[in-house]
Amino acid sequence: MIRCFIGLGANLDEPIAQITIALRALAALPDTRLLRCSSLYGSKPLGPQDQPDYVNAVAELETTLEPLKLLDALQHQEREQGRIKRRHWGERCIDLDLLLYGDQTMRSERLNIPHHEMHKRSFVLLPLCEIADDLYLPDGRAITGLTPEFSGDLQRIGPPPVIG
Numbered sequence: 001m002i003r004c005f006i007g008l009g010a011n012l013d014e015p016i017a018q019i020t021i022a023l024r025a026l027a028a029l030p031d032t033r034l035l036r037c038s039s040l041y042g043s044k045p046l047g048p049q050d051q052p053d054y055v056n057a058v059a060e061l062e063t064t065l066e067p068l069k070l071l072d073a074l075q076h077q078e079r080e081q082g083r084i085k086r087r088h089w090g091e092r093c094i095d096l097d098l099l100l101y102g103d104q105t106m107r108s109e110r111l112n113i114p115h116h117e118m119h120k121r122s123f124v125l126l127p128l129c130e131i132a133d134d135l136y137l138p139d140g141r142a143i144t145g146l147t148p149e150f151s152g153d154l155q156r157i158g159p160p161p162v163i164g
């Protein structure tokens with residue numbers, strides 16, 4: 001089993017409900033266990049400011065799915081929830097990012113692991129530190145030692161959704 005982390009974000013169509021639906025779907029993936037989810041956080045958008053604030057969380061999974069199969073499953077779930085690309089860095093009902101996959105590094109057209117911007121974003125780092133403060137990036141940096149460039153006025157807005 002490989003330990004991986006998924007970033008969840010939503011700012012349309014009842015974001016908390018969208019995140020809860022996505023977590024249920026993660027828990028139901030084949031060959032995968034949902035281990036935990038962070039609290040829910042509210043944040044200002046990174047990108048165009050004329051869009052609603054986001055709700056963010058990070059989930060920890062254990063899986064034997066290969067990275068690209070896991071990515072397929074995440075993208076399938078985004079489509080299931082009706083995600084439509086409106087504009088670059090624009091609003092979305094759900095975003096599921098594969099942040100970390102064990103200690104693997106992958107750079108390809110389709111998939112970059114670690115997620116190339118994760119170390120800059122408070123809406124990823126804070127929830128990640130909440131559930132996994134023992135974590136190191138594949139390059140050896142401790143997750144707790146990273147300083148985000150983008151704060152987004154991050155605030156804890158609620159406990160982890162209850163799944164199952």
Ligand code: ROI
Nearest residue numbers: 009043044045046047054089090
């Ligand atoms: N901004 C915030 N605050 N949270 C997100 O999850 C998020 N996701 C994105 C972009 C559009 C970059 N901005 C975001 O993909």
